[in-house]
Amino acid sequence: MTTASWLAIAMATIVSAALAQEGQTQSEEIEELEEIVVSASRIELKASEVGSAVTVITAEEIERRGDRYVSDILRDVPGLAVNRTGSFGAFTQIRIRGAEANQTLVVIDGVEVNNPAAGSEFDFGSLLVDNIERIEVLRGSQSALWGSDAIGGVINIITKKGQKGFRGFASASAGSFATHDLNAGFSGGGERYRFAFDASRFSTNGISHADEDDGNPENDGHTISQGNVSFGVTPIENLDIDFTGRYTRSFLETDGSIFNVSSLTDLDNDATVYQRYGRANVAYDLFGGAWSHRASVAVSDVDSKNRSNNATSFTSEGDKLKLDYETTYRFETESIPDAEHAATLLLEHEKDTIQTSSMANEVDIKTNSIAGEYNLSLFDDLHLSLSGRFDDSDNFEDEMTYRVTAAYNLRETGTRFHSSYGTGVKNPSLTELFGFTGTFVGNPDLEPEKSKSWDFGVEQGFFEDRLVVDLTYFNSRVTNLITGSGNTAVNLSGTSPAQGIEVSADAEVLDNLNLIASYTYTNAETADGTEQVRRPRHIASLNVNYRFLEDRANVNLGIDYNGDQKDTRFSPTFARSIVGLDSYTLVNVNATYDIHENVQLFARGENLLNEDYEEVFGYGTPGVSGFAGVRVDF
Incomplete structure (x- = not known):
């Protein structure tokens, strides 16, 4: 039996027993x-109205887990596979349901951030x-x-915006691999304005990108300087004007391959x-919000050296430059009771x-694109959507x-x-069409x-929704899949299928004890039946959160x-072959303690089992490590 199976059995046993006992003593219904959800439609929807499969991670969850990189948070999401090529800050890919990494769109504060100069892919390594x-x-x-x-x-990633009043914060931490982390910011606003700013500085000596087990002792460091700013005004009622900006500078020491050496080697390389x-x-609303209008311009620029x-x-x-205009009209029909419509x-224009x-x-x-969406809600229980786009x-x-979705709530059960x-x-991508380096020819x-x-x-839902379990089957078929062939890219003939099952569970076992678990089975192949690389068939996660000492400790x-x-191995002559990577289990613990209502101490241990593993063939991964720091809010 796999580790994932044991995790699922343990989760079900603990939750069922604890919830059954808790249900005997608690009769008050918890209302929240x-x-x-804002990304599943062109309009905001309640989670119960969404037909697509969507996972939402809140700021509270992020703080409790203590991860520094967004990619580590995403490891717990059903259907996602994460691969980092070496040390902290290294190139990091995320694949959803067996799709390729550049088939996932990443949006930060409304800006599409996939890099046209990197195969139209977003690198999560510095986020x-x-x-x-x-x-x-x-x-x-x-x-x-x-x-x-x-x-x-x-x-879709949304950062914190300013609200009425004023708030400031600062945090500092240090730990293994000579890691230092500083973060500070402030936000606030009034009746007709809002603002927010934060800045971060993260540095680490890291580990060797090239696997140390292959005789590569040199550490490869990483530093990130990051800043976010947002401000907005409401000059008249129902009119909002907002601006957001983000800047990141990432410096990363790297390793590479040399001719006639079959594995990665310590080299004096770096990337900025x-x-x-x-x-x-x-954004402007008319008729009490029934008719809304929104226009925006978004730009992204990524320079690499x-x-x-x-x-x-x-x-x-x-x-990337993107201009868009969107208008939505909401209405009800008397001929169909309890029917709500949104068209x-x-x-869009994109360059x-x-x-x-x-x-x-x-x-x-x-x-240039034109798209439309129609949402229909009937009797508060049935929610349908139809959308289409012409590019x-x-x-x-x-x-x-096009896309169609449906969600139906059977409230009785x-x-x-x-x-x-x-x-x-x-x-x-532009790199596939026109080439990228002197050795890669565009097609x-x-x-x-x-x-x-x-x-x-x-x-x-079970036990008055103290336990919520979701089981989803997914199936996709991709044609014209683009892959590398020699020194260029080609379309594969045939259909490349992917299918699988996603299971998630969210349980409030006790008032101060929460469990979240997920399991994903994915079978992704090329048209000829070959298993696609970096798509593990089994992925599972378990997160347990416990609050105590009157919620001062967590x-x-x-x-x-x-x-x-599976992964790809390149020979000394750069020919490709397929190799297997072993399974691994990572155990992390994050603890916080509020010594004052505005001051918090925190400590985190990572890879506590000191697992020796590879996410990408030939690249190293960190062993057991620890970090600690303090956070102040004012």
Whole structure:
């Protein structure tokens, strides 16, 4: 029996026994405000009204777990596989439901941050958790709502914004690998204005990117300087004008391969990446909010400089510009009692541009899109949506994508059924079309990748919803899958399938004891039946949170299991072969104690089992480590 199976059995046994005993002594129903989801539709929806599979991670959960990188938080989300290529800050990929990493769209404060100069993929290696309000993970093909890059799903990250009053905070910590972490900020606002600012500085000596077990003792350090700013005004009633900006500088020492050496080797290489994101948004409501309008402009710019032996070896710049206008009209119909309608129209213009040191001129792709969505709620129990999109691109044939969802709440039994079906499209990246380095030749004849996916799930509450379990089956089919072949990229013929099961459980075992568990089975293959790399079939997690001493103290235990997986190995002549990576289990503990209502001490232990493992073939991973610090709020 696998570790994942044991985790599931232990979870079910503990929760059932504890909840049964708790139910004998507690009769008062716990009422909470229902969670709102913003990424599953063009309008805000209650979680019970969403037909797509979505997971929401709140700021409170992030604080309790104590992780520093967003990618580590996402390891607990059903359907997600995380791979980091070596030390802290190294290139980190996330795959959803067996889709490729560049088939996941990442959005931060409304800005699409996939890098056009990096295969239209987002690197999670330098994304810290500082000042994040919530993370929403939307799974399944979402191109009808979000356009290209959303075949696997969407990861939407929302940072904290200013509210009425004033708040400030500062934190500092240190620990293993000569790690130091500083974070500070403030926020506030009045009746017609709001503002927020935070800054972070994270540094570590790290470990060797090239696996130390292969004879590579040199540590590779990492530093991040990060800043976020937002401000907004409400000059007149129902009119909001908001601006957000984000800046990150990441410096990372790296290793690499040399000819006639079959594994990674300690090298004097490094990379510096500058990320700049910004967005301006105007929202105006009419008729008491029945008719809303929103217009925005968003920009992202990512500059990368790679060096070898203190000499610049390669540079790249990826830019994205997006303009959009969206209007939604909400209405009710007397002919159908308890029927609520929302119709949305969306217009978009997007331009992606790249320039590298190996290219004579910059290249770009422009896309104009029109999309619509219709949401219908009947009798407060049945919620339906239909959306469609038309994309007109300079480089490809016009594309049509669509999505339908349904959610039905059976209140008598505490059961919720949810399902979705959607089509997706992923345009070839600019690097695949026009080349990237002097050794990679672009293929201008590439066709967009296309997908059809569906899922069906049942969510069931027990013990007056103190335990909520969700079981979802998913299935996707991708055609024209793009893959590397020699020194270029090609479309694979046939259909590449992926299917699996996601199980999640959220339990309030006692008033001060909470458990969250998940398990995912994924079977992702290419058209010829070959198992796709970096898609473990079994992934499981268990998170236990315990509050005590009148809630002044908190202990959080996290267990992440990653099953066996395949990966790619490059020979001394750069030929490819497939190798297997063993399963591993990571155990982390985070503890906090409030010595004052405004002062908190915290300590965290990671990889407490000192697991020796690989997430990517040939790259090292950290052993057991510890960190501690203090946080002050004022």
